[in-house]
Amino acid sequence: MKVKKESSRVVKPIYEGTPPPSTSSYIPLSVFDKVTYDNHMAVIYAYRPPTPPNAALEVGLRKALAVYREWAGRLGKDDDGEPAVILLNDKGVRFVEASVDSTLNSVMPFKPSTSLLALHPSLKGVEELLQVQLTRFTCGSMVVGFTANHLVADGQATSNFLVAWGQACRGLEIDPIPFHDRNIFSPRDPPRFEFQHKGAEFMSNKIKKGYPSVDNIIMDDIVVHKVHFSSEFLTKLKAKAGTKKGTNKSYSTFESLVAHLWRAVTKATSLGGLETTTVRISVNGRSRLNPRVPMEYFGNLVLWAFPSAKAKDLIREPLSYAAKLIHDAVLKVNNNYFKSFIDFANYKAEEEALITTADANKSAMFPNLEVDSWLRFPFYDVDFGGGCPYIFMPSYLPTEGTMFLLPSFFGDGSIDAFIPLFQENLASFKQIHRRNDNIIRKSMMFLDAEKIEWCYQLCSVLLALYSA
Structure with a gap:
């Protein structure tokens, strides 16, 4: 499968009315963000035709980013060089358009192999917190390759965003609205270390x-x-x-x-x-x-x-x-x-x-x-306007x-x-x-045979009682 990259650009949120400030706003990473994997994860979606045009998916993405601003931001680091905050600077996400000179059926079913890596942007040395690649096939099918920085969100939150992106593409209101407050995990006073976390997290x-x-x-x-x-x-x-x-x-x-x-x-x-x-x-x-x-x-x-x-x-x-x-x-x-x-x-x-x-x-x-x-996770609910995905996989x-x-x-x-x-x-x-x-x-x-024999005996008893 030879994938041809047609274009690659950064897209930014679209706001209704006056956009929020993008110079000084930030969200501190929580203790749960800091303890998870510091890498990009990638998933693959495959859609049968008819599929919406790339422009519609781009507009929907930009609208969803206005609600999920974190993805369009950048990571800020502390004095030790470790990720500490998400800068809400609206610098945008990577948007790639690509094509394959063959049908989707000719390369399906997708099996775990290095060929999948060509269906989404690289996971290494990425500045953007989110990346999207739309790959078109000659049959009209589309593959959406999606990568996201794990420090920003876990699987539940990421799948919620993907569903919201689909809603925005279909002209719907994003529902439910995400809960953004990461300051809710305050330690107790005094703290209580009731479990062994050294060796676990x-x-x-x-x-x-x-x-x-x-x-x-x-x-x-x-x-x-x-x-x-x-x-x-x-x-x-x-x-x-x-x-x-x-x-x-x-x-x-x-x-x-x-x-x-x-x-x-x-x-x-x-x-x-x-x-x-x-x-x-x-x-x-x-x-x-x-x-x-x-x-x-x-x-x-x-x-x-x-x-x-x-x-x-x-x-x-x-x-x-x-x-x-x-x-x-x-x-x-x-x-x-x-x-x-x-x-x-x-x-x-x-x-x-x-x-x-x-x-x-x-x-x-x-x-x-x-x-x-x-x-x-509601990954199969991601509908960009042409129906739910035919296949979803890591x-x-x-x-x-x-x-x-x-x-x-x-x-x-x-x-x-x-x-x-x-x-x-x-x-x-x-x-x-x-x-x-x-x-x-x-x-x-064997168990089924036992059940059949038991039912046979029960029916025999009931029949005998009925005859009497």
């Missing part, structure tokens, strides 16, 4: 995480494997995970699937039995803080759960063992945990010169994993162990997982996954 500057071997990894050592989990498979997987101890409630689809993937990847990497493996799971704080923060909050409001286990226990124990570890760890990231983090980040982190554990430059997580769930991100989960475009409850693995572990992972799939199917067939 923060670490000593002297500690280098990871195995020595990961420093020498090149892109070719890692392959991003895409797996489609049907709704039928996910239902059976939940049944296999069972119910939470002491309740009649099943583990969630997310808990069951992450438990399944954690075990499969651990087996595929042949991790030593006594070694510990940990999963880093994003937890949205909007509904967990008390009082609740609106879902329209624009910024970062995510911390992480860290379920961990010895490799031998993870592999030897049933799926329910891993599901319980995940459930319990996520449950602990509650209101008290978020407030303890706010206190720690404001007092202890700077005092002890700690750095964040969210390292955007790591090429491998081994022996650990990270799971980014986009299952609840760009090519070959960071071993960093998995993305997102709803499939089939819209039937199925899930697509993007799983970066070491090339040498791919064949083993595929084999393990196929074997687990067969085990689940056979076990559920």
Whole structure:
């Protein structure tokens, strides 16, 4: 797929009436912004014709930027050279127009590969906080490549903006309006450090995480494997995970699937039995803080759960063992945990010169994993005027162990997982996954047979009673 860049320019917000001052306004980064990944993330949208013209998307973008001014600004740094504020200077965002001399069908379905990198602007050395690339195909289809600086907003906030951009393109009022106040996370007086945040969100500057071997990894050592989990498979997987101890409630689809993937990847990497493996799971704080923060909050409001286990226990124990570890760890990231983090980040982190554990430059997580769930974000609601996207997916991100989960475009409850693995572990992972799939199917067939036999016996009894 050869992508031809037609134009590249900076576009700025369009305001109704008198524009706000753009010389002295700024928004300080919150403790949640500063603890997240300092890099650009990219997503890909594919749309079938008819699609609106580029000019309409540009005007809609400029209108949306007037409501989400942060994206059109720039990062300001503190005396140590670290990002500290978002300057609301309206310097604008990057807008690129491109074309491909072929049809979309000839390159679909998009698979995780380096070819995706040509469908959005570069992620390196970017001054703009947001970038857009519109790529047109000869069939009339359009791909929107979108990149955004993670320090400005998390997945929830970014997806809200994308929906707003679509509304503006269709001539609609932006609804809901974003909640911009990042000064709501004040530490308590006196502060209370109720949880261990050193080793979770923060670490000593002297500690280098990871195995020595990961420093020498090149892109070719890692392959991003895409797996489609049907709704039928996910239902059976939940049944296999069972119910939470002491309740009649099943583990969630997310808990069951992450438990399944954690075990499969651990087996595929042949991790030593006594070694510990940990999963880093994003937890949205909007509904967990008390009082609740609106879902329209624009910024970062995510911390992480860290379920961990010895490799031998993870592999030897049933799926329910891993599901319980995940459930319990996520449950602990509650209101008290978020407030303890706010206190720690404001007092202890700077005092002890700690750095964040969210390292955007790591090429491998081994022996650990990270799971980014986009299952609840309204990415498929992004309609620029020609309907919802045909496909939505992350760009090519070959960071071993960093998995993305997102709803499939089939819209039937199925899930697509993007799983970066070491090339040498791919064949083993595929084999393990196929074997687990067969085990689940056979076990559920047995259960179905039991149900059929039970129903047959019940009907026989009822028929006998009726005849008598």
